[in-house]
Amino acid sequence: MRVQIPLIITFIVGIALIVAIFVPHDPFHRMNEEFSVYFDLIAVFAFILGGGNLLKIHGNRISRRSRDWKYSIVTVVGFLTMLIVGAFKIGGPPGLTGDVTAEGSWFKFMYDSVFVSCQATMFSLLAFFVASASYRAFRAKTKEATLLLIAAFIILIGRTPLGHYMTGWLPQQLEFLHIPNLSNWILSIPNMAGQRAIMIGIALGIISTSLKLILGIERSYLGGEGK
Amino acid sequence: MAPPDRDCRHFSKPALLLSLVLFLSPVLLLCTGNLPEAGAQETTLTIPAIVHPELATPTNVEAFDSPSDQGGSITITWEESTDDVPGTTLVKGYVILRSESPTGDFEEISSVPPHAEEYLDTSVRNNTDYYYKVGVVGAEQTFLSQTVGPAVAKQQWFNSRKVNLLFIALILTFAIILYVFQAKAGKKLYIRRISGIEAVDEAVGRATEMGKPILFIPGIQDMDNVQTVAGLTILASVGKLTAQYETKLEVPVSRSLVMSTGRETLKQAYLSVGRPDLYSDDMVHYVTDEQFGYVAAVDGIMVREKPATCFYMGAFFAESLILAETGNSVGAIQIAGTAMPTQLPFFVAACDYTLIGEELFAASAYLSGDEKMIGSLKGQDVGKAIAMFFILVGAVLATAASLSGNEALTGASDWLRNLFTLNF
Numbered sequence: 001m002r003v004q005i006p007l008i009i010t011f012i013v014g015i016a017l018i019v020a021i022f023v024p025h026d027p028f029h030r031m032n033e034e035f036s037v038y039f040d041l042i043a044v045f046a047f048i049l050g051g052g053n054l055l056k057i058h059g060n061r062i063s064r065r066s067r068d069w070k071y072s073i074v075t076v077v078g079f080l081t082m083l084i085v086g087a088f089k090i091g092g093p094p095g096l097t098g099d100v101t102a103e104g105s106w107f108k109f110m111y112d113s114v115f116v117s118c119q120a121t122m123f124s125l126l127a128f129f130v131a132s133a134s135y136r137a138f139r140a141k142t143k144e145a146t147l148l149l150i151a152a153f154i155i156l157i158g159r160t161p162l163g164h165y166m167t168g169w170l171p172q173q174l175e176f177l178h179i180p181n182l183s184n185w186i187l188s189i190p191n192m193a194g195q196r197a198i199m200i201g202i203a204l205g206i207i208s209t210s211l212k213l214i215l216g217i218e219r220s221y222l223g224g225e226g227k
Numbered sequence: 228m229a230p231p232d233r234d235c236r237h238f239s240k241p242a243l244l245l246s247l248v249l250f251l252s253p254v255l256l257l258c259t260g261n262l263p264e265a266g267a268q269e270t271t272l273t274i275p276a277i278v279h280p281e282l283a284t285p286t287n288v289e290a291f292d293s294p295s296d297q298g299g300s301i302t303i304t305w306e307e308s309t310d311d312v313p314g315t316t317l318v319k320g321y322v323i324l325r326s327e328s329p330t331g332d333f334e335e336i337s338s339v340p341p342h343a344e345e346y347l348d349t350s351v352r353n354n355t356d357y358y359y360k361v362g363v364v365g366a367e368q369t370f371l372s373q374t375v376g377p378a379v380a381k382q383q384w385f386n387s388r389k390v391n392l393l394f395i396a397l398i399l400t401f402a403i404i405l406y407v408f409q410a411k412a413g414k415k416l417y418i419r420r421i422s423g424i425e426a427v428d429e430a431v432g433r434a435t436e437m438g439k440p441i442l443f444i445p446g447i448q449d450m451d452n453v454q455t456v457a458g459l460t461i462l463a464s465v466g467k468l469t470a471q472y473e474t475k476l477e478v479p480v481s482r483s484l485v486m487s488t489g490r491e492t493l494k495q496a497y498l499s500v501g502r503p504d505l506y507s508d509d510m511v512h513y514v515t516d517e518q519f520g521y522v523a524a525v526d527g528i529m530v531r532e533k534p535a536t537c538f539y540m541g542a543f544f545a546e547s548l549i550l551a552e553t554g555n556s557v558g559a560i561q562i563a564g565t566a567m568p569t570q571l572p573f574f575v576a577a578c579d580y581t582l583i584g585e586e587l588f589a590a591s592a593y594l595s596g597d598e599k600m601i602g603s604l605k606g607q608d609v610g611k612a613i614a615m616f617f618i619l620v621g622a623v624l625a626t627a628a629s630l631s632g633n634e635a636l637t638g639a640s641d642w643l644r645n646l647f648t649l650n651f
Contacts, residue, residue, distance in 0.1 A: 018396075022389055024297040025382040039451050043484055050483030050513035057512050068531055115517075122519035126545060129552040129577075137576035195568055198584045200614050202566040205588030206453050207396070208607040211403050213456065217599050218591065220463035220495070221456050221488055 007216045014214035054079060085110060151186055158183025282318060282365045283309040290359040290378035295389075298353040298382040303346045305372065308363040311341050319364040323348065329358045329374050338364070351380045392649050398613065403606030410602030418604055423562055423580035424593045427461075427538075430560045431468040434535035440475035441465070442534040444525060444550065445489065446541020446565070447518060449482045453588075454566050458541035459485070459492050460591035461564070465538060466496030470505055478511040479528060481521040486513045522546040526553045539563040539578070540587065543570045551577035564590060617647065 013035065020028040058072035066072075084090075085106045089098050092105025101108045140146040157163040163179035170178055176185075212218035285305035293300040303323055311318040318341045324333035325348065339346055351357055358376030362369040410416055434441045443465060445458035462478065469476040478493070480486045489511040497506035514524040526549065529537070537554040539547070539561070547563075547570040554561045555577050563574035564582030574581045582590055585607070592600030621643050628636035 022386055022393055023384060024295065024386050025384050026297075029297040029382075036451075039449075043449060043482075046483035046487060047516075048483075050486060050516075053483075053486060053513045054515075057509060060509075071527070115520075118523070119517070119519040122523050122549070123545065125549055129548045133548060133552055133573065133576040198568050198571070201583075201585035201611065202568075202588075204399070204607050204610040204614070205457075205566065205585035207399055207610070208403055208603050209453050209457055209588045211400060212592075212600065212603050213453075215404075217407065217603060218460060220460045220591065220595075221492055 003219060003222050006222050007219065011214055011216065014210070018214075051079070051083075082107070082110060082115075154179060155183045155186055282363045282368075282370045284363055284370045284372045285321065285361045286372070288359070288361050288372045288375045290357065290375045292378060292380050293347060295383055295386040298380050299349060299351060301348045301351050301357060301359075301378045301380050303348060303359050303361065303375075303378075305344055305361045307342055307344055308370075311363065313342070317365060319366065321346075322362040322364055322369060324360040324362065324371070326358045326374075327356060329376065331358075333358075333360055333374075353380050353382060355379065389649075391646055399606065399610045402609035403603050406605035406609070407599050407602035410598040410605070413598075416598075416601050416605050418589075418593065418601055421582065421586050421589065421593060423564065423582045423586065424590050426560075426562055426580045427465060427594065428468065430536040430538075430562055431465065431472055431474060433560055435472040435474045437535040439535035440477050440532055441469060441536045441538070442525070442528065442532075442554075442559070443476060443478045443538045444541070445478065445480060445485055446539075446543055447481045447521060447546060448542040450484045450488055452542050454542040455482075455485060457566075457588050457591060458564075459488055461538070461540045461587075461594065462489060463492045463496045464591065464594035466493045467500050470497040470500045470502040473502075473505060476510055477528065477532070477534070479514045479521075479525055480511060481514055481516055481518075483513055486511055518544065518546055522549050525550060529553050529557050529559070533557045534559050537561045539565070539574065540582075540590070541565065543567055543574075548573035548577060554578075617643070621647075 016028070016031055017035065020031040023029070055076065058076050060066070061069045061072040062076070086100050089095075089100055090106045091109070092098055092100060092102040092107065099105075101111070134152070138145065138149040138152055140149050157166065158180045163183065167178045175181060209218065213221075285308055288303070288305040290301055290303045292298075293302045305321075307321075308318055320338050320340050321343055322335050322338045323346050325336045326333040336348060336350065337346060346361075348357075348359075356377035356379055358374050359378065360371045360374050362371040406416065431441060443462055445462060446452070446455050448455050450456065466476065468474075476493075478489055480489055490508055493511060494503070494506050497503050514521050528534075529550075530553065534554075534557070537550075537559045539550060540563070543550075543565050544567070547565070547567075551561060551563065551574055561578035562580045562582070563578040564587035565571060565574060566584050566587055568584070571581065571583055575583075589604050589607070592604050621640065624636060624640040624643060627633070628640045
């Protein structure tokens with residue numbers, strides 16, 4: 001029963017949502033939206049589970065003085081501080097309807113001054129990682145990597161004024177060799193064809209996986225065997 | 228010839244007398260209080276009137292329930308006024324008037340620019356009669372069409388614009404179910420090798436030999452994303468291997484529901500290979516919902532624990548490259564799989580193996596070796612074969628039509644395009 005009941009729910013909800021795509025009549029046309037609301041409700045309760053788990057894991061690490069336990073103190077202090085400041089709306093309009101992100105509230109101050117800065121720092125790492133990953137990917141070790149390198153070079157140059165200057169002198173008959181034109185051609189023809197092929201595969205994969213879930217062929221996500 | 232002299236001596240006496248009277252008459256009238264008002268004076272002037280021609284009203288006006296919708300909408304169509312000629316400004320636009328009674332007061336509900344021939348009225352109630360008039364707007368006047376109606380908005384039981392989608396879905400469903408049954412009946416089905424999936428065994432073995440943990444990231448989306456579900460089904464297979472090899476597995480997640488589901492999945496995987504003793508709830512732990520907070524935490528785990536193997540299976544966004552590059556920097560063997568086309572290049576560049584798009588969804592079937600799951604993969608292949616066939620036919624038709632200019636070929640090409648145009 002532990003697996004059967006979720007399977008029955010999955011089947012009924014899955015079929016209802018498929019029907020809702022083709023039937024615009026009540027009650028089907030509102031189902032997608034309404035089931036999303038149910039999902040949000042469940043997710044809100046699950047969030048308590050997540051917060052509890054975070055405290056438990058890091059609490060254990062601190063109490064057992066496990067490896068790198070000091071980092072866990074930072075995590076727990078950060079989590080509790082934001083939770084208390086937000087829950088009690090310190091510095092902001094009080095009451096249930098008070099806006100937790102109102103100007104002057106401690107929550108907003110901490111969010112803008114600490115959280116956003118940290119987030120931006122992590123995101124900025126991306127620029128460096130793009131450079132290092134590109135360096136590895138574009139090393140012309142194989143035929144495929146060489147092609148990738150040439151394509152990337154043309155696109156990079158074609159997107160800058162340098163591309164215009166380099167081949168801007170070409171006569172009209174050879175305009176297709178103008179680097180910005182080559183760059184656009186690579187993006188809109190071979191690149192687009194490849195992307196569409198991937199998208200078709202993804203769409204088929206999603207349909208197949210969804211059917212497996214609805215028909216109960218795939219059930220490992222329920223803690224059951226896929227048989 | 229001398230120029231005409233302006234001297235008054237050349238005017239005749241009667242003319243001078245008339246000028247004097249004309250000049251003095253306002254003064255005299257002002258003194259007697261009999262000066263006429265400006266408006267009254269205007270009426271005495273003869274100004275040629277601007278004639279605004281009568282405009283031809285819109286013809287063939289129709290109002291009907293918008294098809295294939297959930298109600299609440301009436302479509303009004305008409306043929307434009309014959310005076311609505313491109314390049315002229317006689318027609319300023321059209322107005323749509325509505326009433327709930329053919330003889331009642333018609334209220335203007337909207338206006339549309341010149342040359343428009345359709346309006347969708349989405350401010351109506353279902354199962355109520357509505358009457359419409361369409362007016363052509365001139366410079367000063369609006370000329371109204373005949374009243375049409377009643378039109379009643381109703382909910383439809385089938386969206387006929389999605390017939391093609393239904394047809395495609397039915398073919399795919401039929402193919403998948405057919406192959407599942409064939410596989411169940413014992414028919415041997417061939418599926419091609421996917422190097423990324425075959426490398427899973429090797430990757431888990433490597434971690435076991437090195438005595439280092441394995442890190443599994445099931446994406447950063449929740450359980451309502453099918454990629455996360457696909458990621459967790461792969462986690463089940465990886466979990467069985469780590470249970471057999473007694474290798475440490477760590478699954479940091481960014482959603483609470485994924486944590487709960489991941490735990491159930493892993494618990495069952497360990498149980499199925501007879502090693503429930505090795506399972507612990509702490510293997511799947513929640514970090515944060517915040518994208519870059521999650522990245523910081525996972526990067527920290529990588530740098531501190533230096534896992535031998537990293538799996539990235541699910542939906543990823545900008546964090547994909549940060550995670551994969553950090554994993555690369557600690558020397559981990561990395562296998563990624565995602566159906567996010569924008570993140571695939573990053574994984575391809577930074578990981579050892581990448582499951583591209585559909586391979587992510589095929590992986591769980593491939594790894595499980597279950598005949599029903601493999602049957603579903605064959606059904607998926609039928610869909611791909613159909614897609615390839617129609618792409619090829621469409622490309623040949625469109626090219627031939629473009630080169631020859633043949634109407635039949637152009638028509639066939641357009642028909643095929645419309646056949647596969649999905650209306651959502």
